[in-house]
Amino acid sequence: MTDGSASLGGGMSVQTLKTRALDVAIEMVAKRGPDDVNLRDIAETIGTGVSSLYYYFKSKDALLAEVAAEGFRRLEAGVTAARNSGASPDPIRTCGGAYLRFIREQPMLYKMMYSERILSGFEVTREAEGRAFATFAAGIANGAPSQETEDSALALWAFGRGVASLTMAQEANERGTGRDLARRLVGGLEVLIGRRIRPAPEGNS
Structure with missing residues (x-):
């Protein structure tokens, strides 16, 4: 990867992945509270795999x-x-x-x-x-x-x-x-x- 817009599998850019994951996570925090945010649910919502989230966020806490x-x-x-x-x-x-x-x-x-x-x-x-x-x-x-x-x-x-x-x-x-x-x-x-x-x-x- 050379920059924040490079593509991951499926054609989704890292920057797009990050933005969409953060948007979904913020919505989950608002609805569920911070303790119930789940990486698997975020990945499913944005149509990617959990491994793609870990490619950018090293852990759930890093995302939070x-x-x-x-x-x-x-x-x-x-x-x-x-x-x-x-x-x-x-x-x-x-x-x-x-x-x-x-x-x-x-x-x-x-x-x-x-x-x-x-x-x-x-x-x-x-x-x-x-x-x-x-x-x-x-x-x-x-x-x-x-x-x-x-x-x-x-x-x-x-x-x-x-x-x-x-x-x-x-x-x-x-x-x-x-x-x-x-x-x-x-x-x-x-x-x-x-x-x-x-x-x-x-x-x-």
Whole structure:
């Protein structure tokens, strides 16, 4: 093989195989959770053999690491889009809202992104997290980086991880209650910091 577009058996390129495998794996994570992703099911879905997946991904964990990295890239893109939208002049509300929205909309993918085994074991995931956090921190700083603004960004980043962990545990114990807990946690944070993070109710400025 000389490049990422070289063909495997059956005419499918490596890059196409990688992209399709990641897309299917992300869908499986969203529907089943990260623990139930299966290489054989992925191979069957995209119409290839398991050996073809191993040609590119050295193990199931290597595939999951790429899934987690893609999750961080999507989170970063969401924060960037929120900043560029100009919807709010408040950087904490803009970036914090985008971050919390990603957690709410992609809970299982976010759980995968912060799998201790994956995050500690694969540089590709750690690098993607670093880039996502750097973008988030720059957004919070609003062009004026300082230790204080970076610490604020770090606190919000950690808060998001806590919200995700607590709400998923709550949802597992009593289905349908996780969203309410998340709303209460974010509301409590808003009281503590004296500013709103969530979008204002419709009809309010």
